[in-house]
Amino acid sequence: xxxxxxxxxxxxxxxxxxxxxxxxxxxxxxxxxxxxxxxxxxxxxxxxxxxxxxxxxxxxxxxxxxxxxxxxxxxxxxxxxxxxxxxxxxxxxxxxxxxxxxxxxxxxxxxxxxxxxxxxxxxxxxxxxxxxxxxxxxxxxxxxxxxxxxxxxxxxxxxxxxxxxxxxxxxxxxxxxxxxxxxxxxxxxxxxxxxxxxxxxxxxxxxxxxxxxxxxxxxxxxxxxxxxxxxxxxxxxxxxxxxxxxxxxxxxxxxxxxxxxxxxxxxxxxxxxxxxxxxxxxxxxxxxxxxxxxxxxxxxxxxxxxxxxxxxxxxxxxxxxxxxxxxxxxxxxxxxxxxxxxxxxxxxxxxxxxxxxxxxxxxxxxxxxxxxxxxxxxxxxxxxxxxxxxxxxxxx
Amino acid sequence: xxxxxxxxxxxxxxxxxxxxxxxxxxxxxxxxxxxxxxxxxxxxxxxxxxxxxxxxxxxxxxxxxxxxxxxxxxxxxxxxxxxxxxxxxxxxxxxxxxxxxxxxxxxxxxxxxxxxxxxxxxxxxxxxxxxxxxxxxxxxxxxxxxxxxxxxxxxxxxxxxxxxxxxxxxxxxxxxxxxxxxxxxxxxxxxxxxxxxxxxxxxxxxxxxxxxxxxxxxxxxxxxxxxxxxxxxxxxxxxxxxxxxxxxxxxxxxxxxxxxxxxxxxxxxxxxxxxxxx
Ligand SMILES: Nc1ncnc2c1ncn2[C@@H]1O[C@H](COP(=O)(O)OP(=O)(O)OP(=O)(O)O)[C@@H](O)[C@H]1O
Ligand SMILES: [Mg+2]
Numbered sequence: 001x002x003x004x005x006x007x008x009x010x011x012x013x014x015x016x017x018x019x020x021x022x023x024x025x026x027x028x029x030x031x032x033x034x035x036x037x038x039x040x041x042x043x044x045x046x047x048x049x050x051x052x053x054x055x056x057x058x059x060x061x062x063x064x065x066x067x068x069x070x071x072x073x074x075x076x077x078x079x080x081x082x083x084x085x086x087x088x089x090x091x092x093x094x095x096x097x098x099x100x101x102x103x104x105x106x107x108x109x110x111x112x113x114x115x116x117x118x119x120x121x122x123x124x125x126x127x128x129x130x131x132x133x134x135x136x137x138x139x140x141x142x143x144x145x146x147x148x149x150x151x152x153x154x155x156x157x158x159x160x161x162x163x164x165x166x167x168x169x170x171x172x173x174x175x176x177x178x179x180x181x182x183x184x185x186x187x188x189x190x191x192x193x194x195x196x197x198x199x200x201x202x203x204x205x206x207x208x209x210x211x212x213x214x215x216x217x218x219x220x221x222x223x224x225x226x227x228x229x230x231x232x233x234x235x236x237x238x239x240x241x242x243x244x245x246x247x248x249x250x251x252x253x254x255x256x257x258x259x260x261x262x263x264x265x266x267x268x269x270x271x272x273x274x275x276x277x278x279x280x281x282x283x284x285x286x287x288x289x290x291x292x293x294x295x296x297x298x299x300x301x302x303x304x305x306x307x308x309x310x311x312x313x314x315x316x317x318x319x320x321x322x323x324x325x326x327x328x329x330x331x332x333x334x335x336x337x338x339x340x341x342x343x344x345x346x347x348x349x350x351x352x353x354x355x356x357x358x359x360x361x362x363x364x365x366x367x368x369x370x371x372x373x374x375x376x377x378x379x380x381x382x383x384x385x386x387x388x389x390x391x392x393x394x395x396x
Numbered sequence: 397x398x399x400x401x402x403x404x405x406x407x408x409x410x411x412x413x414x415x416x417x418x419x420x421x422x423x424x425x426x427x428x429x430x431x432x433x434x435x436x437x438x439x440x441x442x443x444x445x446x447x448x449x450x451x452x453x454x455x456x457x458x459x460x461x462x463x464x465x466x467x468x469x470x471x472x473x474x475x476x477x478x479x480x481x482x483x484x485x486x487x488x489x490x491x492x493x494x495x496x497x498x499x500x501x502x503x504x505x506x507x508x509x510x511x512x513x514x515x516x517x518x519x520x521x522x523x524x525x526x527x528x529x530x531x532x533x534x535x536x537x538x539x540x541x542x543x544x545x546x547x548x549x550x551x552x553x554x555x556x557x558x559x560x561x562x563x564x565x566x567x568x569x570x571x572x573x574x575x576x577x578x579x580x581x582x583x584x585x586x587x588x589x590x591x592x593x594x595x596x597x598x599x600x601x602x603x604x605x606x607x608x609x610x611x612x613x614x615x616x617x618x619x620x621x622x623x624x625x626x627x628x629x630x631x632x633x634x635x636x637x638x639x640x641x642x643x644x645x646x647x648x649x650x651x652x653x654x655x656x657x658x659x660x661x662x663x664x665x666x667x668x669x670x671x672x673x674x
Binding site: 019027029030032074078079080081082103105107108115116119120121122123124125312325 | 578
């Protein structure tokens with residue numbers, strides 16, 4: 001055992017987790033005795049050499065492809081699995097949320113399940129008595145509190161589970177793909193609650209396939225690949241790295257399949273990064289916005305012209321911005337940023353097109369229309385329409 | 397690289413009881429859930445669980461006492477059978493339901509950590525409700541028919557506690573086995589029928605006509621079957637106003653608790669494999 005960890009601290013050294021997967025399907029005693037063959041097993045390291053340091057009040061994101069070991073890592077932190085190798089210490093109470101609504105009984109009502117769920121998380125009945133209205137209220141399920149949960153939609157299920165879990169007041173909160181089924185409004189509420197939790201000094205480990213959610217919730221992130229940590233750092237960076245790896249893998253296989261040079265240049269991704277550094281599809285009027293354009297040129301390009309244009313929902317162009325002389329290195333994902341101190345739009349939904357032309361405008365190298373959809377929200381109701389007209393009034 | 401060892405935490409041979417502190421509330425909640433699911437939340441459900449042993453008692457009395465006259469040397473045969481059925485019924489239901497309980501709650505075990513032993517324990521403890529009601533009805537009737545039993549009746553509490561330990565131990569062991577081999581539950585259902593007939597519920601081991609000719613066979617039946625000493629002990633203090641001999645007493649207080657300790661440590665030691673296999 002190493003040095004004791006503080007509440008809310010997670011420290012792991014050289015964590016490995018081995019699974020022995022039984023290949024023969026036999027899980028019956030009868031067959032095992034009758035056939036008398038030793039079960040064939042395959043070994044699989046779901047995690048390998050993972051070092052982990054999360055401090056109280058910090059939020060760590062874990063990203064990676066399916067099967068990369070994210071859930072396994074959360075289960076190790078929750079104490080559901082034990083590490084096969086290495087040391088892992090977790091301080092304080094862990095509010096495991098490996099999956100939402102664990103232990104709900106379908107025939108029980110919402111309220112009964114709150115009590116059941118709370119007991120599983122180790123809450124006292126008295127505490128639940130006092131907070132019941134709050135828990136049901138947060139989930140906005142007042143009208144369904146006395147209905148069996150088997151009649152709930154998956155989103156309602158998730159609301160109730162999240163609401164209970166947030167009332168456990170754990171030192172460490174583990175979130176695995178939990179916000180995926182909630183609607184927009186409830187997600188916003190959850191993010192608010194998560195932020196409060198963090199501010200109060202709680203530790204979060206967050207697993208999600210939604211990059212903007214990871215960037216929004218987490219300060220730091222790690223990228224897992226086949227159970228190993230391959231990137232570690234600021235959440236935005238790690239998410240970008242994850243994307244880069246995905247593309248490189250995809251283009252690797254594509255190139256092998258079609259032969260090189262079939263597609264010379266393409267727009268891989270377009271994102272809007274808001275003032276707070278998160279990727280978003282909604283911003284407020286006047287907020288600083290950076291449009292990120294990820295380009296991939298198989299053989300590279302010299303002096304390309306890259307245009308970013310905005311249109312309204314009717315397809316009417318509103319304006320565009322072009323940059324010349326862009327150099328793209330071959331077979332690399334390159335990032336271009338177009339910064340706006342504040343978009344000139346007031347309110348509405350807008351589409352972003354990205355067009356790449358050759359230096360002499362002879363050839364269009366790539367075109368990605370509606371690469372991004374961006375909503376702008378106004379701060380006030382003094383104006384109307386898509387642009388901020390501005391101007392100042394002089395009254396009689 | 398360090399040595400590769402798949403060793404779950406805390407693997408002492410003896411189970412840990414300290415880790416259970418703070419989970420009393422959860423145990424209660426799980427028991428309540430079990431009762432609610434089993435009796436569908438109605439008092440009628442509980443009554444229903446009493447109807448079965450009562451009707452079986454009537455059938456057995458009609459067959460063995462009235463028609464066949466095989467039980468003629470057993471006094472108060474209906475009560476004799478009923479005490480046996482109540483005891484056996486509790487044992488069978490709790491072991492049967494307990495052994496399937498971990499698998500039935502796979503969802504919970506894979507997602508949240510809490511002491512896993514609570515699940516089979518709740519399953520077994522929930523079964524005590526109908527047994528307690530049954531005994532509460534039986535005891536005054538027995539005292540009415542055999543007044544001397546008033547003296548020995550209090551002993552039913554430690555004896556039943558011993559049986560409870562036996563059921564807990566078996567439920568813990570079998571529930572873990574059932575996760576690795578999914579047919580354990582079904583095999584058990586098959587085993588329970590012959591087991592029932594080998595346990596002196598409908599007859600007494602001492603009243604068997606050919607018993608004195610094969611004393612060793614009677615000993616095997618008595619001590620080879622862990623339930624028998626409990627059935628005989630409970631029946632002795634509840635109906636016959638006698639206290640069993642030291643052999644049976646020792647058995648009652650050693651085997652049940654011993655098996656419970658073993659079962660508990662098996663659940664705790666397999667905690668990691670349970671989450672992996674489920
Ligand atoms: N109980 C188990 N028994 C055997 N192998 C397992 C078990 N749980 C996970 N694994 C293996 O461990 C690896 C990592 O699984 P894990 O669930 O951690 O992936 P993940 O990153 O959460 O994936 P996803 O994005 O799909 O949720 C997988 O190859 C999986 O097959
Ligand atoms: Mg997962």
